Amino acid sequence: MTNNLEKKNVDLQILADSFGTDISDVKKICEKQLDNMDTGYTVYSGLQREKLIVEILKSIDSDKQVIGAPERKNIWNDGWNENLNLLKSNNYQLDNLLPKFIRKNKPIRFMGEYILPNEQNFEHKYFNIYREWLFEKYFSNFDSIYDIGCGSSYNLIELTKKFPNKKIYGFDFVQSSVDIVNEITKFYNLNAEGKIFDITNPDHNIHLDENSLIFTSGVIEQVAGEFDKFIDYILQMKPKLVVNIEPMYELYDQDILFDYLAAKFHYKRGYTKGYLPRLRELEKEGKIEIIKLKRLNFGSLLMEGYTCIVWKPL
Numbered sequence: 060m061t062n063n064l065e066k067k068n069v070d071l072q073i074l075a076d077s078f079g080t081d082i083s084d085v086k087k088i089c090e091k092q093l094d095n096m097d098t099g100y101t102v103y104s105g106l107q108r109e110k111l112i113v114e115i116l117k118s119i120d121s122d123k124q125v126i127g128a129p130e131r132k133n134i135w136n137d138g139w140n141e142n143l144n145l146l147k148s149n150n151y152q153l154d155n156l157l158p159k160f161i162r163k164n165k166p167i168r169f170m171g172e173y174i175l176p177n178e179q180n181f182e183h184k185y186f187n188i189y190r191e192w193l194f195e196k197y198f199s200n201f202d203s204i205y206d207i208g209c210g211s212s213y214n215l216i217e218l219t220k221k222f223p224n225k226k227i228y229g230f231d232f233v234q235s236s237v238d239i240v241n242e243i244t245k246f247y248n249l250n251a252e253g254k255i256f257d258i259t260n261p262d263h264n265i266h267l268d269e270n271s272l273i274f275t276s277g278v279i280e281q282v283a284g285e286f287d288k289f290i291d292y293i294l295q296m297k298p299k300l301v302v303n304i305e306p307m308y309e310l311y312d313q314d315i316l317f318d319y320l321a322a323k324f325h326y327k328r329g330y331t332k333g334y335l336p337r338l339r340e341l342e343k344e345g346k347i348e349i350i351k352l353k354r355l356n357f358g359s360l361l362m363e364g365y366t367c368i369v370w371k372p373l
C-alpha cells in the first residue's frame with residue numbers, strides 16, 4: 060500500500076458543486092472570501108486512509124455522548140456561559156463567540172474524501188463562505204429572521220452585520236445563549252432580541268413577525284427525533300421561508316464505507332433521523348414545498364453537519 064498523498068485546491072467549481080449552484084453565482088458572492096484563505100489540502104489515501112478509518116472506528120466505539128439526554132441542556136448552558144464570560148472580560152470582542160465544536164487542525168470530510176486542509180481553521184472558513192452565499196441567496200427578501208437554537212450567536216452576529224435593517228431574533232432553550240444575544244444587542248445597539256424557546260415544546264404564544272424566515276443550524280440534529288411539535292409550530296405560524304442546515308442521516312449512501320462510517324456515528328450518538336422523510340411526506344400532502352435540498356459534502360471527521368434544506372409552508 061502506497062503513501063503517495065494527492066494535493067488539491069478548493070476552487071470555484073468545487074464551491075459550485077458543494078453548494079448546488081453554478082460557477083458564476085459563487086464567483087459573484089464568494090470569490091473574495093475564497094481568495095482570503097489557503098485553499099490547499101491533502102487527500103488521505105492508501106495506508107494513511109486505512110489508519111484514519113481505524114481511528115474513526117475507535118472514536119465511534121468509545122464515544123459516550125447521548126444526544127437529547129437531559130444533562131445535555133446543562134452542558135449547552137455551561138458551554139455558552141463560558142463564551143459569555145469570555146465576551147464580557149474581553150471588552151465584547153466578538154471572536155470570543157466562536158463555538159468550540161468547530162475544531163482546528165483536524166482531518167475532515169470533504170467532497171467524498173478524507174482531507175487534511177492547509178488552513179488550520181478550514182471548517183470554520185469554509186462554512187463562512189457557504190453562509191455568505193446562503194444568506195445572500197435566501198435571506199434578503201425578509202424583514203425578520205429567527206435564528207432558532209442560536210447558541211453563541213455565531214450566525215446571529217453575521218446576520219446583524221449583513222442585514223442591519225432586519226430584525227434578528229435569537230432563540231434557544233438555554234438562558235446563557237439568550238443572555239449572549241441580549242448582551243451584544245445592548246452593547247452594539249443591534250436590532251436583535253433573545254428569547255427562550257424549546258423546539259421540542261414550542262410556545263405558541265410566541266408569534267412570528269410578518270414576512271419572516273426561520274433559520275436553524277445544527278439544532279434539529281440535537282433533539283433526537285423530537286421535531287414534530289416544531290414542524291406543527293412552523294405550519295401554524297407560517298413563516299415565508301425555512302432554512303435548515305442540519306446533518307441528514309437519510310442522505311448517506313450506506314453501501315459506501317465513507318458514508319457508512321458517518322451514518323454509524325450519527326446513529327450511535329442519536330442525532331435526529333427522520334426529519335427529511337417527514338418533510339417529504341408533508342410535501343406529498345400539499346402542506347409544504349421543498350425548494351432546495353443539498354448535501355454540501357463537507358463536515359468534520361466523523362459526520363457531515365451541513366445539509367441545506369430550504370422549504371416553505373403552503
Ligand SMILES: C[S@@+](CC[C@H](N)C(=O)[O-])C[C@H]1O[C@@H](n2cnc3c(N)ncnc32)[C@H](O)[C@@H]1O
Pocket residue numbers: 135136158160207208209210211212213214230231232233236256257258259275276277278281282
Ligand atoms: C450545535 S449548537 C448550534 C448553535 C448555532 N445554531 C450554531 O450554528 O452555531 C446546538 C444549539 O441548539 C440548542 N438546542 C438544543 N436543543 C434545543 C431545543 N430543544 N430547543 C432549542 N434549542 C436547542 C443548544 O442550546 C445549542 O445552542
